[in-house]
Amino acid sequence: DTGVSQNPRHKITKRGQNVTFRCDPISEHNRLYWYRQTLGQGPEFLTYFQNEAQLEKSRLLSDRFSAERPKGSFSTLEIQRTEQGDSAMYLCASSASWLAGDEQFFGPGTRLTVL
């Protein structure tokens, strides 16, 4: 399978714990995006990378959130001191180029439940 993969698919944690999600983009895709989707809403942009450089972060990304793409391949999204409001589906996407309108390919998502 050469699509975008995300692990884990589901994560249940207790409030206050730290969690980390991983995204493996399509091979050779330069751009990698993170989105958050809550129930009844469309995905909301969180941040994106061009290779290993993090180019933009949304205001939704509080100080408790950090994302990395150390070698320009896979990416991790860490949430520290989780809160119930962090419960959501976290989606990763990748695209081949920086061109506007270029298709973003989405992974299946990681569903986070904070108890």
Next chain:
Amino acid sequence: AQSVTQLGSHVSVSEGALVLLRCNYSSSVPPYLFWYVQYPNQGLQLLLKYTSAATLVKGINGFEAEFKKSETSFHLTKPSAHMSDAAEYFCAVTLSDKIIFGKGTRLHILP
């Protein structure tokens, strides 16, 4: 700033009937527009996209959408609904590389 508004959070159509999902966009300049579909417990899949090459855009699974600048609309249609079309559909807009999604329309297909 650009945005999209999807009219109707739920739409029900009978199998074999016309599917019409409405989307209006707001942008200061002609944007790129997309329709994505999301099946339960899956990621988003691109149905089609408008990039100014043609106002009528054909996508996968028999879907198409027409860009109407005068109406700032990009409605999604399919002539004949199948049970397999039941899913959530998202209209989206971008002027750069950050995609702005609508809230989605859940399509129900009635037997």
